[in-house]
Amino acid sequence: MNEGITVTAPRGVPEVRKGDDLAALLLDALEAPLTDGDIVVVTSKVVSKAEGQVREGVRDDALPGETTRVVARRGPTQIVRSRLGLTMAAAGIDASNVEAGHIVLLPLDPDASARALRATLRDRTGANVGVIITDTAGRAWRDGQTDIAIGAAGLEVVESFAGQVDAYGNDLVVTAPAVVDEIASAAEISQGKLGARPFAILRGRADLVREPGDDGPGASALIRPEGSDFFGFGAREAVVRALKGAPEDQTPFGAPASVEELSAAVEEVTGTAPIPHGDGLLVEDADPAVVAALAFAHGWRCEPAKNNPGATSLSLPLTT
Known part of the structure; x- marks a missing residue:
């Protein structure tokens, strides 16, 4: 105790300088x-000053090199996942307590x-x-x-x-x-x-x-590994990324959802109850683009159903 x-x-x-x-x-x-x-x-x-991590310029100059992906944007503010795995505003780049016209990167x-x-x-x-x-x-x-x-x-x-x-x-x-x-x-x-x-x-x-x-x-x-955080994207960014459906954006959505969770989400958004189909689901009478975005956000593959024009098949998680 x-x-x-x-x-x-x-x-x-005293003021800390390189070396x-x-x-x-x-x-x-x-x-x-x-x-x-x-x-x-x-x-x-x-630590950064002693290690020579001071640069001339402004945050926007250095931000791309310190960022692995953007998590959320609100006006000029960017919350990013940095090269260190930290999720921070502007990747932790600081313009305070440093000479004017300079910025300090993290160690x-x-x-x-x-x-x-x-x-x-x-x-x-x-x-x-x-x-x-x-x-x-x-x-x-x-x-x-x-x-x-x-x-x-x-x-x-x-x-x-x-x-x-x-x-x-x-x-x-x-x-x-x-x-x-x-x-x-x-x-x-x-x-x-x-x-x-x-x-x-x-x-x-x-x-x-x-x-x-x-x-x-x-x-x-x-630091949580990519995909294990409940909030891998900001609210607006999650919508954009799900609708875009780019493979490189899938990991932050996390592990694939269960078939029950995906089915409930599809019914809540589209008003249509998916039909169990093998190990997956069949969705009829719903906008395919909406179903595709829901499937992407839940980690599932989406494709047109065979022999059923207009229906969408949800099958096999995108990741395991």
Whole structure:
């Protein structure tokens, strides 16, 4: 049982530039030495600056190269899945706290950056610490932003309570706090956005820090694989992609739906109940384009029915 935590963000860190030694900057700013079990939190902004991820230009210049696909658009705002697998506005490209006319890209490999910093701190201080690299992100369904972990080393990234029982005797089945994200947000409160305090030290959760040499799975373990997210596209984009039906757009819709789920969706939209047909469905008296879009969104193949003009056959999932 932890007795509480403390978070401190040291002042006096100078402007970080390409090639700077982040471990030295942190250690110079600390008022007390690092100890075993400390968790070092550092903003991705200074990691990127030290690694030379600053570019001249504006977000739109760099966005295509940082994007694997667009998730949603609202006016000029683009929510994208980035090259790191993160789903963020503008792929996390930032134009704040940087010289005018420049932008900062996210680190090339935040988990690797965290591992390197952890190893350096171990070499120089002897302390076994965990390291988290953070960035700011919005949340679905809620206004405002919070900091999340985009890189981690030497830490449990998730606490699993599955199989345990609460104080009322209820089984905990899927309770799994993403503790590295929680720590990232706690650190951000101490750091602030305008205080030039890119580092924070959290104490009181040494139980989360792994043994020396064991860096753990990293923050990338929290990224859901393509197709496993309930919200692979924004609401408008999902309609467009389903109607377009391009094969490269199918994966974000997820695993194929059951025949029962697809049948219910077709009946709800078209008013026509599909007829069971072998392992699939036969749809009569419905707009084929509408049926095709529904089939695509549910992961099924759609084609004209043989020997039944005007009917549509839904068969064999597009993916398995």
